Amino acid sequence: MVSSSLRIHELCKHYGDFVALAPTSLDVAKGEFLTLLGPSGSGKTTMLSLIAGLAHPDAGRILIDDTDVTHSPAYARDIGVVFQNYALFPHMTIEDNIAFPLKMRKVADAEARRRTAEALETVHLPHVAKRYPRELSGGQQQRIALARCIVYRPAIILMDEPLGALDKKLRDQMQLEIKRIHRELGTTIVYVTHDQEEAMTMSDRICLMNAGAIEQLGTPQDLYFRPRSVFVADFLGESNLLSATVRGVDGQGLDIVLTAQAAASRAVGNGSRFAAGEPIKVMVRPQNLVVAEAGGGQLSGRIMDVMISGSLTRLYIAPETAGLPQLVAAHPTRSGSAPYEIGQRLSLGWHAADAVAIHDGGI
Amino acid sequence: MGAPLVLLLVLFLVYPVGQLLLLSVYGDNGFTLAPYRQLFASSVYLDVLLITLKISLATTLVCVVAGYPIAYLISVVGKERKATLLFWVLLSFWTSFLVRAFAWIVLLGRNGVINKTLISLGIISSPASLLYNFGSVLVGMVNALLPLAVLTMLSVMENIDRTLPRAAATLGARPGMAFWKIYFPLSLPGVAAAGIMVFVTAIGFFIVPALLGGRRETMITQLIIDQVQQTMNWGFAGAISVLLLVVVLVVFAAYDRLLGLSTMTGASAPRNAAPSRLSGPVQKAGDALLALLGAISDRILLLLPSRRRDRNPDQAGMGLQAFVWTMLLIISAPTILMIPLSFGTGGLNWPPQGFTLHWYETVLNSPLWTQAVLRSLLVGIGTGVLAMLIGTPAAFLLVRSEIPGKAAWLAFILSPIVVPRMIIAVGLFYVFAQMGLVGSAVGLVLGHTVVAVPYVVMTMMAVLRNYDTRLDHAAQSLGARPFATLRYVTFPILGAGMMSSFLFAFATSFDELTIALFATGGLNATLPKQFWDEVTLQVSPAIAAVSTCLFVFMGLLIFVAERLRRRAAAR
Numbered sequence: 001m002v003s004s005s006l007r008i009h010e011l012c013k014h015y016g017d018f019v020a021l022a023p024t025s026l027d028v029a030k031g032e033f034l035t036l037l038g039p040s041g042s043g044k045t046t047m048l049s050l051i052a053g054l055a056h057p058d059a060g061r062i063l064i065d066d067t068d069v070t071h072s073p074a075y076a077r078d079i080g081v082v083f084q085n086y087a088l089f090p091h092m093t094i095e096d097n098i099a100f101p102l103k104m105r106k107v108a109d110a111e112a113r114r115r116t117a118e119a120l121e122t123v124h125l126p127h128v129a130k131r132y133p134r135e136l137s138g139g140q141q142q143r144i145a146l147a148r149c150i151v152y153r154p155a156i157i158l159m160d161e162p163l164g165a166l167d168k169k170l171r172d173q174m175q176l177e178i179k180r181i182h183r184e185l186g187t188t189i190v191y192v193t194h195d196q197e198e199a200m201t202m203s204d205r206i207c208l209m210n211a212g213a214i215e216q217l218g219t220p221q222d223l224y225f226r227p228r229s230v231f232v233a234d235f236l237g238e239s240n241l242l243s244a245t246v247r248g249v250d251g252q253g254l255d256i257v258l259t260a261q262a263a264a265s266r267a268v269g270n271g272s273r274f275a276a277g278e279p280i281k282v283m284v285r286p287q288n289l290v291v292a293e294a295g296g297g298q299l300s301g302r303i304m305d306v307m308i309s310g311s312l313t314r315l316y317i318a319p320e321t322a323g324l325p326q327l328v329a330a331h332p333t334r335s336g337s338a339p340y341e342i343g344q345r346l347s348l349g350w351h352a353a354d355a356v357a358i359h360d361g362g363i
Numbered sequence: 364m365g366a367p368l369v370l371l372l373v374l375f376l377v378y379p380v381g382q383l384l385l386l387s388v389y390g391d392n393g394f395t396l397a398p399y400r401q402l403f404a405s406s407v408y409l410d411v412l413l414i415t416l417k418i419s420l421a422t423t424l425v426c427v428v429a430g431y432p433i434a435y436l437i438s439v440v441g442k443e444r445k446a447t448l449l450f451w452v453l454l455s456f457w458t459s460f461l462v463r464a465f466a467w468i469v470l471l472g473r474n475g476v477i478n479k480t481l482i483s484l485g486i487i488s489s490p491a492s493l494l495y496n497f498g499s500v501l502v503g504m505v506n507a508l509l510p511l512a513v514l515t516m517l518s519v520m521e522n523i524d525r526t527l528p529r530a531a532a533t534l535g536a537r538p539g540m541a542f543w544k545i546y547f548p549l550s551l552p553g554v555a556a557a558g559i560m561v562f563v564t565a566i567g568f569f570i571v572p573a574l575l576g577g578r579r580e581t582m583i584t585q586l587i588i589d590q591v592q593q594t595m596n597w598g599f600a601g602a603i604s605v606l607l608l609v610v611v612l613v614v615f616a617a618y619d620r621l622l623g624l625s626t627m628t629g630a631s632a633p634r635n636a637a638p639s640r641l642s643g644p645v646q647k648a649g650d651a652l653l654a655l656l657g658a659i660s661d662r663i664l665l666l667l668p669s670r671r672r673d674r675n676p677d678q679a680g681m682g683l684q685a686f687v688w689t690m691l692l693i694i695s696a697p698t699i700l701m702i703p704l705s706f707g708t709g710g711l712n713w714p715p716q717g718f719t720l721h722w723y724e725t726v727l728n729s730p731l732w733t734q735a736v737l738r739s740l741l742v743g744i745g746t747g748v749l750a751m752l753i754g755t756p757a758a759f760l761l762v763r764s765e766i767p768g769k770a771a772w773l774a775f776i777l778s779p780i781v782v783p784r785m786i787i788a789v790g791l792f793y794v795f796a797q798m799g800l801v802g803s804a805v806g807l808v809l810g811h812t813v814v815a816v817p818y819v820v821m822t823m824m825a826v827l828r829n830y831d832t833r834l835d836h837a838a839q840s841l842g843a844r845p846f847a848t849l850r851y852v853t854f855p856i857l858g859a860g861m862m863s864s865f866l867f868a869f870a871t872s873f874d875e876l877t878i879a880l881f882a883t884g885g886l887n888a889t890l891p892k893q894f895w896d897e898v899t900l901q902v903s904p905a906i907a908a909v910s911t912c913l914f915v916f917m918g919l920l921i922f923v924a925e926r927l928r929r930r931a932a933a934r
Contacts, residue, residue: 054529074532075541087530091548100544103654104535148534158533 005030005188006051006156011060013046020046022213023060028156028190033182035191037199038209039235044192047209048158051190052081064155075104080149082159086141088133094120094144095129101152119151122181139170143177150181156188163198175202196236200224208232224285226270230358233283240289240327246278246357254357256282258298260323265298266352274357281358286330288354291315291346299348301327306340308333315340317348364756368776368816371753375813376779379790384608386793387601398602408586412606415583418497418572419565422504426561427554429505429690430512434553436687437513438520450921451691456510457917458698459874461894462910464574466697467503468494468902469704471575474712476700495577503571506694508564512557519553539660543653555622563611567783570876574898583607584785591789591881604786611783698914705907722908732909734886735893738804739873742889745808746815746872747865753812754819754868755861761820762827777817784814784877792881802887810878815868822867826860859927866924870917 006028013021021043028034036044049055051062053074062070069077080101088097098119102112120126123143133141142162149157162178163171179202182189193199199206200220208215208223208231215235216228227233230241244267247255253268259279267282274280301319304326308314313333318326327348387398402408437448455463470476471493478490493499523546531541569584576582583603590600700713705722707715726732760766761773779787791810792801800806834856838848854861876891888896890913898906 052533054532073537074529075535075537077533079533081530081533083526083530085524085526087524087526089527089531089545089549090524100531100536101534104540152535 005032005065006190007061007063007066008047008051009061009063011047011050011057011062013050013055013057019212021050021057022211024214026207026214026217028188030188031186033179033189033191033202033204035193035199035203035206036209037193037196037206037235038215039194041211042209043212044194044209045160046212048081048160048190048192051156052079052158053077054081078155080152080154080157082145082149082157082162084160084162084164086133086145088141088144088148090133092132093129094125094131094133094136097133097144098148098151101148105152115151119147122150122184123147123177138165139174142166142174146178146181150185150187153185154187156190159189159191161193162191163193163195171198178202200236208235210235226356227283227358228270228272230281230360233281233356233358238286238328238330240284240286240325241281241358242284242324243360244280244282244357246274246276246280248276249274253352256280256357258282260319260321261299263298265355267355267357268353270356270358272359274359279360281360283356283358284350284354286314286328287312288350289327289329290349290351291317291329291331292349293347298350299324299327301346301348303340303342303344303346305342313340315346317346319348364760365772367753368757368820371809371813371816372775372779375791375794375809376782376787379794380782380786381790382793383597383601383604383786383790385601386597387599387605390598395598398596398598401599402602402606408603408606411581411583411586412610414580415566416610418500418504418580418582419562419568421501422508422565423558423562425501425505426509426512427516427558430509430516430557431550431554432683433509433687433690434513434516434520435550436683437517438523439525446925448687448691450925451695452510452513453921453925454918455506455691455694455698456514457870457874457921459891459894459910459913459917460507460570461874461876461891461898462698462913463506464503464571465894465898465902465906465910466701467499467506467575468898469701469711469907470697471499471502472711472902476713479713494575495580497576497580500572500576500580503575504565504568506697507568507571508561509690509694511564512561515557515560516550516553519556520550523549537657537661537664539662539664540654540657543657543660547653547656552622555618559614559618562614563781563783566607566611567785569785570895584783587785587789588880591792597793600789604783604789607783608786611781615781698910701907702911702914705904705911707904711902711904711907722904723912725905726908726912731886731888731893735888735890738887739890742804742807742811743869743873745804746811747869749808749812750815750819750868751861751865754816754864755823758820758823758827762824763832776820779814780817787813788877788881791878795882801882804887806882807879807889808872810882811872811875812868814875814878815871818867818871819864822860822864826857826864830857862927863924866920870920 006026008024008026010023010025011021012019012023024043024047026047036047038044046055050057053069053072053076057070060070061068064078088094089100092100095116098116099112102115107115117126117129120129123146125140125143125147128136128140128144133144136144142165145162159178163174166174175198178189191199191202203220205218206220206223207217210231216223216232218226223232223236227236227239233239233241243259244256244265245259247257247264249255249269253266254274256265256267257263258265299319299321301317303315304318305316306313307316311333312330315329316326317329329348388394388396390397433448433452437445437452440448472478473490473492475493477493478487481487482490527549528541528546531545532538536544566582567584569582569588572580572582573585583606587600587603587607590596590603703715704711704713706718706720708717708719708721709715757776761769761776766772788810791806791813795801795803795806795810798806800809830853834852835848838852839845843851874891875889876895879889879892880895890909894906894909897903
């Protein structure tokens with residue numbers, strides 16, 4: 001593995017009694033795209049501010065390329081930050097905004113001009129050099145903020161919900177743009193968002209945070225298919241969670257019994273250890289819930305609601321067995337197929353490989 | 364909707380000032396330039412003009428330089444401490460100029476706090492004469508105008524995005540560089556606005572130089588007073604007014620050329636600020652200067668011991684806080700020190716001796732004072748009501764509808780602030796004399812409304828800009844007719860803003876001396892006029908008692924206004 005470009009060791013931060021960040025450790029590899037994901041107040045922005053040097057940790061260490069920068073001021077760290085509101089300097093032209101970090105580093109004028117032009121090329125906006133920030137659209141300002149960051153090639157770029165203010169279409173476009181720039185430059189990026197879809201599409205790894213601590217750290221696939229906790233299963237995408245008890249554990253998976261049904265069934269583990277007799281949750285993603293005409297399958301239920309959101313059709317189903325929550329099934333929308341009716345009876349089932357056992361977090 | 368306001372300004376601003384200016388070239392025998400010949404015949408009057416400019420410039424410089432850190436600190440601290448700091452600035456701002464000037468007379472007097480303290484410390488052996496010189500005038504002027512400078516700069520600084528200096532830090536700028544290259548240029552419109560507001564107000568000042576200055580600190584407005592009160596020489600008063608007006612207009616023209624007047628109304632937050640009109644080379648030079656300042660500050664910061672490791676990067680330094688509190692102490696202390704003296708039996712000598720209510724009784728038993736209080740309250744409330752009735756519709760018109768020449772209308776409405784108060788006062792005196800309004804409450808209310816209405820319009824415009832008009836549309840879609848919409852939705856929400864602009868107008872009138880100076884006297888004097896007559900006659904502890912009452916009254920008023928504002932903000 002490449003030497004990590006960012007190493008965080010037991011970093012923590014309190015604001016009065018409020019624990020903004022519990023002691024947390026995290027390694028980010030050189031060139032990696034890591035996303036800090038979580039609800040507001042989960043500590044992701046605190047973590048970002050600490051890395052940037054805009055806030056000071058109570059304890060712990062931050063190393064950039066093996067240099068301890070815990071006590072270095074923001075200007076002395078080799079980092080770039082793309083702020084949520086872009087923070088472009090309103091009294092400077094676009095050109096001057098982008099050249100600012102070069103000026104601070106005493107880069108010669110000619111060289112600064114060349115690199116500024118190059119950065120503007122990279123974000124496809126060479127024609128706005130002489131304009132002022134307020135004369136640009138939100139999407140363009142976003143690109144300039146990015147250009148101002150990449151122009152001095154910092155070891156790490158931090159992005160704080162950079163696409164939060166843009167509309168859906170522009171956001172999708174900018175996601176691709178940021179990915180492209182990341183590929184071309186190979187910079188390490190730490191990206192903060194509360195949008196799980198954005199995190200899934202863009203990241204090499206996701207660090208899901210909750211209540212000031214890391215809930216799970218892994219690839220998007222890890223988090224989506226092998227969530228370590230009910231919180232993770234719930235936060236990333238939709239999920240059906242059913243209470244169950246472990247009967248036995250073998251090499252392939254687990255024997256379980258659904259609490260509401262008392263029928264034996266199989267599930268796969270999420271990577272952690274399970275003990276026989278342990279109460280668990282079984283997660284089945286909506287697209288893995290197989291629906292069929294009544295008869296057969298593990299469960300049966302009635303359709304409460306049907307929603308077609310473009311590519312996906314979602315069925316909201318009330319199981320007939322008492323003690324089970326409402327379930328969601330999703331499959332690709334097909335034209336010409338028989339329409340579902342509310343109240344229609346269906347049977348539900350899933351493949352054992354799609355039922356993931358999770359320690360019961362009590363949700 | 365704007366017609367009453369235009370009518371008011373035409374009748375009681377344009378016409379009187381025009382009359383006065385006309386009088387300077389049109390005497391009993393037709394056209395004449397005699398007043399101007401008199402003005403330039405000797406160097407006496409030009410010397411006074413030069414002194415006026417010198418005092419005003421010095422005042423402006425000190426106010427802006429000392430006010431900047433205060434405004435900066437207020438704009439960065441947390442809510443609680445901001446309220447505390449702001450209270451002291453506002454208290455000083457609203458305390459009558461007369462009270463503050465009087466307090467300095469007491470403080471700097473032969474037996475005042477400063478002389479007594481210096482003697483008891485053994486620094487000097489006999490009292491030094493601290494009064495009636497350039498220094499005492501400057502101190503008084505700065506005390507009078509510093510709050511104005513702070514509040515003007517604050518309005519701009521509060522709109523500066525706090526993430527910008529932080530962004531500069533992440534881009535590699537050291538604190539000094541981040542301040543001078545990013546924060547300072549963004550705060551410049553505030554500095555410029557504060558500079559011009561202070562300068563123009565200072566040029567028209569007469570209270571401080573009259574009370575704290577000697578012969579050599581005579582300012583131009585004092586000449587006008589002399590001409591009107593002693594010699595009734597209207598032509599010459601008009602000529603001096605023209606001179607004063609020309610100076611003020613030149614200053615504004617220069618300001619407009621450099622920065623654009625629109626920066627003054629606060630309509631454009633720094634984010635939208637137009638690129639400065641400074642041409643290329645000037646801007647380059649300015650840029651280089653700022654970079655140099657940044658580099659120098661960073662060098663100095665490097666010399667300091669690096670004990671600041673655990674400091675929150677956003678927290679203000681101890682040095683800054685100490686400076687700000689010292690300044691606030693200096694501008695508030697004189698008035699506060701006067702309170703114990705007003706209860707003392709030892710006159711105005713420091714330290715206070717004994718305890719007596721004698722001076723308060725004297726004031727209460729004097730029909731001159733009680734009449735003055737009643738009249739000031741009456742005129743103040745009248746002015747508040749009239750200014751609201753006339754100013755609010757105009758503010759609605761300016762904010763809500765697209766009228767041609769909006770900027771010109773706004774400039775016209777704000778002109779009573781620009782034209783020196785003294786010129787308005789003398790003009791009004793002349794016109795009121797013809798109309799038989801001299802000394803009447805009606806005349807005072809009209810005159811005070813002219814000078815108070817721009818503040819009402821500005822406050823109401825700011826309030827209306829923040830008002831979400833979709834609420835009105837919602838009310839209408841729910842079936843409310845226009846009047847019901849105003850009654851149940853618009854006014855209840857705007858209530859606090861309207862109340863504060865009413866208080867602003869009231870306080871302006873309550874503290875107004877210039878117009879009252881000519882228009883009233885004796886039993887129909889307003890409180891400031893009575894104060895002025897007394898204080899120019901003799902410096903007595905009774906005045907300290909009046910000052911104390913005024914100080915407490917204003918403190919309460921600010922407290923109430925602040926509570927109202929917070930309640931509105933909490934909604």
